[in-house]
Amino acid sequence: MSNKKQPVNDFQLTLNKDSVKQGGSFKSFLESSSSYADDEVFWSLSGNDISQEDVVGGKLQGKATLKKDGSYKHVFEVANNNELNQNTELSVSYYLDPIFATPVASSSIEIISTHSDPNNDPSKPWLLRPTRTQVKENVSVEFLIQNGEPGKTVFYKLSGRRIDQDDFNLSYARMYGQAKIDPSGSANIPMMVRADHKTEGEEEVTITIYKDNSYKKKLSSAKIPILDTSIQTQEQGPTKTKKPSGKQPVWSGKEKNGSWFTLSPSRVDIRENTSTRTRIDSNSKGGTVLYYNVSGKGIDQNDFDLTYARTSGEVIFNSNGAAFIPHLLRNDNKTEGIEQLTISLYRDKKFKNKVASTTLPVLDTSVQTSEQGPTKSSAPNTKQQQWSGGVLGGSWYTLSPSRSAFQRGETVSTRVDSNSLPGEILDWELTGSDISSNDLDQSAGSDGMKGTTEISKNGFSSIQHIFKSDNNTSTNTEATINLFRKNSKTIVATTSFPLIATPPEIEPNKITIHEGKSMKFKVFVRGVPSGEKVYWDATGVNITDSDFLGPRSGVVVQDSSQKFQLNFEASKDLLTEGTEFFKLNIYTEPGRTNLIGSSDVITIVDSSTTPEQTYEVESNAETVQQGKGFKMKVKTKNIDPGDIIHWKGTGPAADANIAYFEDTGLTSGSMALNNEGKATLQFRTTKQSMINSSAAFNFALYETSNYITPISGTASITVLAN
Numbered sequence: 001m002s003n004k005k006q007p008v009n010d011f012q013l014t015l016n017k018d019s020v021k022q023g024g025s026f027k028s029f030l031e032s033s034s035s036y037a038d039d040e041v042f043w044s045l046s047g048n049d050i051s052q053e054d055v056v057g058g059k060l061q062g063k064a065t066l067k068k069d070g071s072y073k074h075v076f077e078v079a080n081n082n083e084l085n086q087n088t089e090l091s092v093s094y095y096l097d098p099i100f101a102t103p104v105a106s107s108s109i110e111i112i113s114t115h116s117d118p119n120n121d122p123s124k125p126w127l128l129r130p131t132r133t134q135v136k137e138n139v140s141v142e143f144l145i146q147n148g149e150p151g152k153t154v155f156y157k158l159s160g161r162r163i164d165q166d167d168f169n170l171s172y173a174r175m176y177g178q179a180k181i182d183p184s185g186s187a188n189i190p191m192m193v194r195a196d197h198k199t200e201g202e203e204e205v206t207i208t209i210y211k212d213n214s215y216k217k218k219l220s221s222a223k224i225p226i227l228d229t230s231i232q233t234q235e236q237g238p239t240k241t242k243k244p245s246g247k248q249p250v251w252s253g254k255e256k257n258g259s260w261f262t263l264s265p266s267r268v269d270i271r272e273n274t275s276t277r278t279r280i281d282s283n284s285k286g287g288t289v290l291y292y293n294v295s296g297k298g299i300d301q302n303d304f305d306l307t308y309a310r311t312s313g314e315v316i317f318n319s320n321g322a323a324f325i326p327h328l329l330r331n332d333n334k335t336e337g338i339e340q341l342t343i344s345l346y347r348d349k350k351f352k353n354k355v356a357s358t359t360l361p362v363l364d365t366s367v368q369t370s371e372q373g374p375t376k377s378s379a380p381n382t383k384q385q386q387w388s389g390g391v392l393g394g395s396w397y398t399l400s401p402s403r404s405a406f407q408r409g410e411t412v413s414t415r416v417d418s419n420s421l422p423g424e425i426l427d428w429e430l431t432g433s434d435i436s437s438n439d440l441d442q443s444a445g446s447d448g449m450k451g452t453t454e455i456s457k458n459g460f461s462s463i464q465h466i467f468k469s470d471n472n473t474s475t476n477t478e479a480t481i482n483l484f485r486k487n488s489k490t491i492v493a494t495t496s497f498p499l500i501a502t503p504p505e506i507e508p509n510k511i512t513i514h515e516g517k518s519m520k521f522k523v524f525v526r527g528v529p530s531g532e533k534v535y536w537d538a539t540g541v542n543i544t545d546s547d548f549l550g551p552r553s554g555v556v557v558q559d560s561s562q563k564f565q566l567n568f569e570a571s572k573d574l575l576t577e578g579t580e581f582f583k584l585n586i587y588t589e590p591g592r593t594n595l596i597g598s599s600d601v602i603t604i605v606d607s608s609t610t611p612e613q614t615y616e617v618e619s620n621a622e623t624v625q626q627g628k629g630f631k632m633k634v635k636t637k638n639i640d641p642g643d644i645i646h647w648k649g650t651g652p653a654a655d656a657n658i659a660y661f662e663d664t665g666l667t668s669g670s671m672a673l674n675n676e677g678k679a680t681l682q683f684r685t686t687k688q689s690m691i692n693s694s695a696a697f698n699f700a701l702y703e704t705s706n707y708i709t710p711i712s713g714t715a716s717i718t719v720l721a722n
Contacts, residue, residue, distance in 0.1 A: 011094065011104040013092065013094060015109050018109065020111060024133045025134060026075070028073070028107070029073050030071060036070040037069070038068070040064070041095065046093070051081075054081050054111070061100075080114065084113050084114075085113060092108070128143060128221060130222055137229045137268065138265060139193055140279070142190045142281065144187075145187040148186065150183045150184070151183075155215065156208065157210070157215055159205075160203065166196050169192035172190045173191045177248050184253060195229065196239055204223055204225050206221055208221040257284060258283050264278065264358070265343075265358060268360065270327075270341070270363065274401070276327050276329075279322065279324055280324070280345065286317050286321065291314055292325060293343075299311075299342075305328040308398060313387060314387070315388070322390065326396055340360075341361070343357065344356070394418040394459070397417070399414055399416060399483055401415075402414070406467065407499075408439075408501065412464070412466070413464050417460060418455060421455070426486060427451075428463055429482050430479060431480050433478070440467060445464065446467075453483075467499060478498055482494045502596075505597075507521065507522045508600060511602055514570070525596070532557070533590075535553075535588070536553060537592060538553070540582030540583060541581065541713070544703070548568055615645075615711050616712060617632060617715040618632070620632075622717065626722050629683060634647075634701065640673075641675045641676065644671070644673075645672075646669075653696060656695065659695075659717075670705055683697075690721045693720070700714045
């Protein structure tokens with residue numbers, strides 16, 4: 001956390017809504033100055049009658065990192081909690097500390113209880129409701145008409161912000177059409193939102209039904225937000241929707257064998273070693289059996305783990321008219337590039353009467369080599385099951401890491417897919433050679449070595465691990481996650497991924513340079529992800545900024561190569577210092593306390609002839625009990641008596657003001673040397689309680705009062721708690 005002294009009114013919190021319905025979501029946008037860049041903030045949700053059951057994921061507190069401009073965006077999802085029987089106010093608050101003692105911003109939003117929502121009145125004539133509270137691209141949603149006049153045909157039209165026909169797959173509901181009310185007074189209008197490769201931001205679609213085809217006698221309307229997931233690039237611009245050759249059907253209510261079907265993959269694209277679950281929606285009353293197959297250039301059975309769905313099979317619809325087909329892609333060690341996977345659905349076993357299809361790209365991550373060629377998929381010894389809709393307890397599960405490999409220091413999100421109904425709780429365990437809880441950053445929100453996960457709506461859940469950057473591990477490690485039934489040792493799914501070792505590599509092109517000459521370092525930092533910052537400095541005995549023509553410390557933003565180069569030129573400083581030595585150090589944070597690597601020692605051959613000037617600092621003890629005092633002593637060589645020295649304390653004890661200069665109560669300052677070119681500074685420590693059992697206080701001298709360029713080594717003392 002930053003220790004910059006800024007007023008708390010430097011923060012502003014904005015919510016994008018005044019109210020949100022149960023099952024919906026809202027965004028919070030926290031803004032501050034850039035002086036808080038990369039700082040951590042802590043959020044909290046509270047309110048009367050607010051509990052963990054009211055938010056998806058069950059977390060009422062959390063932690064986040066501000067962006068470079070000091071801002072942070074977060075989407076909160078409100079759960080469908082039937083126990084909330086009236087509207088209530090939810091407060092969103094942000095703090096600077098993990099104990100929630102320093103608030104910086106707060107705002108509130110009204111949660112509209114399902115019981116209080118007038119649009120949920122089951123007796124309302126021509127009631128029109130969506131089956132989802134929001135919809136992503138490449139996902140289907142139905143609008144249900146209820147309490148209509150049986151046998152009546154109504155007319156619908158789509159409209160909304162940034163909405164046109166290219167937002168939809170026109171094999172399903174188009175921009176306008178008809179629906180016929182069934183004998184129960186109902187009809188279903190299905191829509192499939194396309195991934196149109198057009199970055200548009202927030203979109204919202206409104207469907208309105210009319211009594212007449214002139215669209216003048218309105219019966220009802222409903223709207224739903226579309227979450228834009230498209231990323232428009234120079235290589236891939238917006239795409240147009242394909243116009244169907246056939247006439248759009250008149251949408252109707254439930255039928256015995258169904259008259260329409262939609263296919264919705266759970267991902268917009270899929271990598272090898274990752275699963276996709278294709279959802280089928282229909283107006284079938286349940287029990288209908290259809291047949292699927294997969295096709296595409298380069299697609300064959302070796303692309304799949306045949307324990308799950310194979311290249312063809314059967315599906316049977318549940319009473320909600322839904323079914324799921326789970327595919328798990330293999331890493332087949334065959335370099336093929338991007339492949340297009342098409343899943344088609346048929347009425348018959350001979351695949352003649354097609355009723356629906358969908359296509360998604362397969363991102364090839366295999367690297368075929370002369371040592372490791374393509375591998376075959378293992379053929380199961382059992383018959384493939386008939387895939388169905390959601391069932392109590394689930395009949396199948398898959399585990400999919402968010403990437404095929406991870407570096408230490410990165411977040412591993414492992415997704416669980418299943419056909420389980422919400423509420424199913426499963427056990428999981430993380431294993432691997434030389435992997436222990438010490439490898440996990442649980443303070444940053446990482447799960448541990450064991451735990452449970454609860455299946456949410458749509459059969460999903462997630463397991464998250466954050467592995468610490470590790471400069472000591474030099475070999476890769478394979479991590480495995482196993483999923484079990486609750487309180488059982490029966491494995492229902494398993495996945496493995498390599499954990500890449502992360503020691504930095506620092507390669508100097510010279511080990512000796514003369515004053516006035518230059519050298520360079522090539523640095524490869526695998527333990528820090530692309531886009532993150534790497535901090536560096538050059539240190540050594542009596543090494544100061546004047547020893548180099550360029551800066552002696554700095555920061556680099558990692559690019560995708562995770563490599564960078566630093567150049568140094570030794571200056572002719574006219575000081576006779578003798579041979580000097582320095583090394584390049586690499587850190588992961590601006591305080592430069594988390595050292596992750598250092599270079600070999602580089603020799604600077606001195607050619608100057610002026611007297612050597614040195615500063616030395618030392619503490620009078622290694623430790624001090626909290627509440628007691630200690631001294632820092634300064635000795636100099638070839639420095640004039642009476643010269644002003646500038647000193648500063650750093651480290652946890654200085655940052656928290658646990659240790660301070662006795663005369664001023666500050667942790668930095670200036671003073672004159674005595675007649676012997678020496679100085680002694682008396683410090684005190686506070687008696688107030690400390691969060692940790694010990695805190696370090698570091699003391700150093702600087703060239704000027706801006707405390708940028710150190711001119712001495714560092715003396716340290718550890719403050720011990722009472």
